[in-house]
Amino acid sequence: MTPSSKPFASLALAVLFSLASITVHAGTPDDIRVLAATAKQAQKSGQLTYDQRDWLERFYAPRAYAPVWLGANLSKAAAAVVLLQEAAVHGLSPADYDADGLAAKVRSASLDDAALDVALTRAMLQYMADLRVGRVRSEYHSATPDPRLTAFDPVEQLRGAVEQNTLAAAVAKAEPRIALYKYMKHTLAHYRQLAKAPVTSLPPIAKGDKIEVGASYPAAPALRALLLLVGDEPGAASAPDDKYGADLAAAVKRFQARHGLLDDGILGPDTVAAMNTPLSQRVRQLELTLERLRWLPDFSNGPIVAVNLPAFRLWAINNGDTNGPPPLEMRVIVGTAVKTQTPLFVGSMRYLEFNPYWNVPPSIQKAELIPKIAKDGSYLAKNEMELVAVSGAGEPVRNVDAAVMADLRAGKYRIRQRPGAGNALGAVKFAMPNPDNIYLHSTSARELFKRTRRDLSHGCIRVEKPQELAQFVLAGKPEWTKELIGKAMEPGPQKTVNLKTPIPVVLFYATAVSGRDGHAIFSQDVYKRDPVLEKLLSARSAAAAPDQLSK
Structure with missing residues (x-):
């Protein structure tokens, strides 16, 4: 529990003691039944990785649609809201689950507020499902329903957690089990703290210029402070502040190795650009990785x-x-x-x-090798290659004449390298x-x-x-x-x-x-996938806006 969540939990418990003896309004189960039926009939959202339309009915039906979080269970509502507010620990957005809005509503809860009970249930189910399989569909799982939500059914998990008062354990069980996920959570928390510290930007270095060991470098104090902040500079250096000394170069080399750069200890344009990347952007990269790890199977x-x-x-x-x-x-x-x-x-x-053998893929064969063979009749011999009939008949062909070339273009032969x-x-x-x-x-x-x-x-x-x-x-x-x-x-x-x-x-x-x-290791987005994921997550957040959770 975070320090900021403790006052709210205490308040919720106080409210509990004052309301525990009051009977829940008799109409609440009927209202919950209607809300669950409405959710089941809703149009499936194309932004979700799972179909949650029958979850409310499956959750409430075994308990005759009695409320879960109201009356004597208000302490459980407080615990659930705290968990939703701590979603950022996983790189998730508490706003996607209307965590603060639900917290305010629970503080002033009416004992027959069926809509609130359903909204909190829906938010917890969605949160646990997001932890289990991610917020957007991955390239590893295209089938619906996702088989991982069969092995880990959020409805059954939440129902059991409510009955046994083990909400936190149920959320932890939803997390990916690979060790890297745990490491990433710690690193994310660390970089969020780093991002709060003031950082002085380094002066850009023009293409072709560089700062080598022994050179005068007025920005050395700012560089040293940055390297100390991110953990690549172990301590105070003995070299003068305006010199780019060997100890500072060694720290730069460690930074370069962690950021996919040539680790030569020389300050150049790419290294300085990486150092001037805002730490808030590094935080976001870590958050995106946590989402991607949620895509992986167990x-x-x-x-x-x-x-x-x-x-x-x-x-x-x-x-x-x-x-x-x-x-x-x-x-x-x-x-x-x-x-x-x-x-x-x-x-x-x-x-x-x-x-x-290297069996040359058809795309390479057509686009690259056939033109080379057409220009140079000895290309196959020079590169230890041969033609093999696609039908599987006959011996490999190593000498190409016009007839063989025609058959090669017609797709009757494939190329392989011995x-x-x-x-x-x-x-x-x-x-x-x-x-x-x-x-x-x-x-x-x-x-x-x-x-x-x-x-x-x-x-x-x-x-x-x-x-x-x-x-x-x-x-x-x-x-x-x-x-x-x-x-x-x-x-x-x-x-x-x-x-x-x-x-x-x-x-x-x-x-x-x-x-x-x-230690975090950052890489260039060589395939430009981060912006694509950002766009998908934005669309998902819009679909999961607070006004949607209550529908």
């Missing part, structure tokens, strides 16, 4: 591979093992923002291919069958991992540490030792290894994340 304990696309990072973790070793982390390369964005989805890694040092997939492919034909793989172009912005692929995900990832996913097959995996990745014949148990792979999108240490 994962069982065990190995999970998660890729955050705008951060160009992969984590391989053992879900549920909070005391184990830190997650395996590595850089990745994802689909280009302009043409071939990597989609969001949750898949299952089912097998690995060592020394894989295993080897120059293969686009590198030494290993991590397969997770899906309609978009997206998978993880190694790469021969390892120099690309040095870039800070790594949206460079056709959609698949290239991993920086393929052998370490192979060791992680093959941990359930002890015969696959580190040495054997290393040998399998050497040039040789293709080999497929099925996993003992499929491993969930999550491709998600978050421009702000937090780790166990509480």
Whole structure:
């Protein structure tokens, strides 16, 4: 309970003692019955991720439509309102649930106010559902009703919580279970406090200019104060205030690493622009991440591979093992923002291919490779490629004449690249069958991992540490030792290894994340998804305005 909510709770209890002996008006159940029936007949809102029209009827019918929050239960009404007012802890807006409006109405509650009882019930059901599945429809769940609201039925959960006086526990149960959600809540609270502090903006640096170690920098005090505020400067520096010293550069380097910038410790235009980003905007990024985490399914304990696309990072973790070793982390390369964005989805890694063939996707074959082959008859040979009949008949074709070229254009052949040092997939492919034909793989172009912005692929995900990832996913097959995996990745014949148990792979999108240490990591919105989510949330908030909750 927040300090500001305590006076209201005390007031509610006082009102309770003065009204507990009064009998509820006999007409209230009939009024609640009418309101529940009206809600059931209403038109479905296109802004909600769930269909809540029958929730009131399902909630009140087993109790003969008797009120839940009035009379002797006014203390429960006070507790419910406090929970709604604390929705901001989750990055949600209390206004979406009319928290303050309900608080004012409860203070002056009439004992036969059926509309108030129903409005508070509706707000609590909506709040718990939003915590469970998010406020807007995700790309992971398109079906209605959302299956997660079958496993966690807000109606049954709220009814039980009212009967057992466990409202706070029911709300906590609605939260996502992944550990990252808990870390994000703490980081959000921290950044909200940081955003209250006054911050002096740094003077912009023109493109091509930079401040290096040892240079005079009049804004050094402001820079040091900012780095100290956000936790990248551990303490007071020994260098003169107007100098950009080595200790200050080290703190800048830590800041750069947390913001997806080249961590060279040099002050340039991009670094200063990131530093001048208002902390209130960072707060909003954290709030958007909490919403996106609510979209994810519940994962069982065990190995999970998660890729955050705008951060160009992969984590391989053992879900549920909070005391184990830190997650395996590595850089990745994802689909280009302009043409071939990597989609969001949750898949299952089912097998690995060592020394894989690269079966060229039809889109790449048509748009890129066929024109190159037409210009250079030796293109296939130079790139260790061959044509394979789509029908599956015949031997691979490596020499292209006019007839073969015509059949290729007609779609009778597909192109594949043979295993080897120059293969686009590198030494290993991590397969997770899906309609978009997206998978993880190694790469021969390892120099690309040095870039800070790594949206460079056709959609698949290239991993920086393929052998370490192979060791992680093959941990359930002890015969696959580190040495054997290393040998399998050497040039040789293709080999497929099925996993003992499929491993969930999550491709998600978050421009702000937090780790166990509480440090926030911010990324550029390379796919421009944040404004899209903001628009959807605004439409949802308008649909959930206080005047709508009472209808």
